Amino acid sequence: MNQHNGFNKQISHSKNSEKALENEFVFFGKFDSVKFNDNINWNYKHNHARATYQVYLHCLHMVRYLTNSYLVKNEDKYIEKAKEVIVEWLNSEDNQSFDTKNSAWKDHSAASRMKNIVYFQTNVPEKFKLENSIFEKTIKKHCEFLAMKEHYSENNHGMMSDEALLFLSNFITDKDTARVFQEKATLRMERIIYKLFSSKSYNLENSPEYHRLTQNLSSRFIRLIDMMDLEFDATCRKIIEKSFLNNRKIVKPDLSYPLIGDTGLNIASFEKNYENFIDYQAGLAIINTKNIKDLSKSTWFSFKSGYLLTSHKHHDDLSINYYYEGEDILIDSGKYTYDRRNPKRTFISSPQGHSTIYKMHEKYSLTDVVYDIEKMRINFVYENDEYIHLAGINHLFENIKIFRDIIYFEEYGFLVIDRYSSNERQFMGQNYNLHPDIEVSAEGENEFILKTKNGKLLRLQEHTKRTLNKYYTIEDENRGFYSEKFNVLLNTHQIEFRKNNLESTFITSLFDDNKSKINAVKLNDNTLEFNLNNYIRQINLQRT
Known part of the structure; x- marks a missing residue:
């Protein structure tokens, strides 16, 4: 049982234990250290991640790392401090009731805390035990x-x-x-x-x-x-x-997990499987393209729409991510923090934080999964020898129906066709969340060249009339950021196309400029027609 609870030969002394001796505690991982003058304030409120720090304070992880320091260094001061923390928690009036206003009695804190107290009780000499x-x-x-x-x-x-x-x-x-x-x-x-x-x-x-x-x-x-x-x-x-x-x-070909929903950067240590992954219940499609000659130059694409649970969900429906020949092009926003009152968290979880289509400055409600599944989902993923057709809907914006079709060519790029309709004029945005290493240069009307760190050139182009665009640079304080690690923001940039109509269509292409040329793009009723590399294609889109 002690091994199940974390005891092993690899336990080590932590510098956090030295801080704890001075009443300065790191509640978890790489959190900021918090100094208390005298007794621990069990109602402590951190300045930008209040709820998270409260929960981890009451987990009492400091008891575990102080116990480990004792086991490694055999110095009583560590275990005496660990016991002092436990006794202080047990005796505090703030922590007695299950209905306390702090986070003493949350599922996460209660589960972790008692396991840490058991770890202490199991591993210290009799004279120090409770x-x-x-x-x-x-x-x-x-x-x-x-x-x-x-x-x-x-x-x-x-x-x-x-x-x-x-x-x-x-x-x-x-x-x-x-x-x-x-x-x-x-x-x-x-x-x-x-x-x-x-x-x-x-x-x-x-x-x-x-x-x-x-x-x-x-x-x-x-x-x-x-x-x-x-x-x-x-x-x-x-x-x-x-x-x-x-x-x-x-995972992407570089073995990193995509930053979808509340996800931080993590690199796997196993061998990647290049089979596609399509899960309609989860609302997630992953398209893997293996470069047999050089795995590091493989390609990966994701499409997200729909939900069955709201836990850790962003307003990211109909969003895409794109990793092309070994480099990130379109990225997700990550999690940053769990504090919903934080304005940066609000943006990161909003539609505007993702590569999707939305009503400008608005988000939709996730209130009833039983009925919402009919209004927001991946409709189908169809594959043939030439391309993959992905289609989804989002009808959860008030008084707006959105249909997204993606025609994906694994070797060199894709088209995104967004159609929306309403009985009143709507100001809509189609957004592309770029990796920070991408260099952007405007070239023509609603046309941008994206240059990757390794020198690849991709052309992002919106093909319809009466479309405006806005480039949010890395310096933009309201739009130019994402997160790979908890409580850490990184700069990035976005390209947004805009329309203001009762109903309209965005048709946007993103292709490798050295491998493909696209023109004559038009939509006739439900049929998309375009010339790609001197070959005219006609593709039927999902019904609206």
Whole structure:
């Protein structure tokens, strides 16, 4: 059980422990350190990530790294400080009630905190341990909280609660009570796996990062079930086993996970699978194009539209990302922070933070998945020997219907056809979120040359009449940023095409300028016609 809870031969002394001795704490990872003059302020509010810092403060991760420093250096000062923090938390009036206004009793904080206290209690000499009566009372209170329906969320936080509840049940002295907690944790975890994963075993929380997180939480739970010799649903086991295969299809050719939804930059260490990944339930299509001669020059394209859960979702529907021959061209916005009051977070999660179409300065409501699935989704992904046709809709903007078709040529680029209609004039934008390394130069009306870091030239061109454009440079304070790491903003730039009509169409192409030439682009009713490399094509679009 101690190994399951994180004890191993690789534990190390942390510089954070030295800070903690001076009452300066790093709550988690690379968070800012927070200095307290005397006692810890359990109601502490960080200046730009208030909710996140509150939760991680109450996780008491400092107890774990102080315990590890003691185990490595064998100096009592670390374990004395760890116990001081635990006792201070237990005795604080701010932390007693499940209904406290701080984050003491949130699913995430309660699950992590008690596991950290158990880690302390398991690994320190007897003279430093909490008294048995206090420890048992604390364990039972945490288990009761984690088992309560009103404090349980059917998302990744619920998985944290279930894994913690199952683990902590091993430290409940009354075996009947422990068995009740074990049964509850097991039944809830089985239910939540069926709910959180699609029929293709992809997590439905709108983020590759949370796909990985729920995989790992589920896997930890299943390993613990096996350690405790308990039964667990065989289909759930297979869902999680299969989910790991999807990671290889989702990552880009450089093995980075796309920054879709609340996702930070993470690089995988496995071999990529170049099969396409299409999941209509998750609203995600990934098109992989393998360069057999040079894998580093492979290409990747994503299309996102629709949802079944709102967890970690951005207003990114109908958005695209594009990685062409080893270089990012169009990127997603990342997560930055979970604080919805933060204006930068508001932009990053908005339609304007993504390569999609939207009503200017507006976003749509995600209120009823049962009915919204008919109004916003990927309609189809059709593939033949020449191109791939992806189609989706978004009818959730008030009084507007949007249809997006993408005609994707794997070797050299694509066209995006956006049609919208309303019974009143609408100011609409079609946005392209560029990687910061791209150099942009205007060339003609609604036409831009995009130069990559390695010197490739791509031409972005909007082909219809009565279209305006706006280039938001890297210096723009309102539009020029995205995020790869938590609480860290990076500069980038965007190109936005604009129209103001009752109904209209954007037809925009993005092609390798050295491989392709496109002209004579027109739309006749539902049929797109264009000349690409001296070959005229006619393609029927989705019905509006």
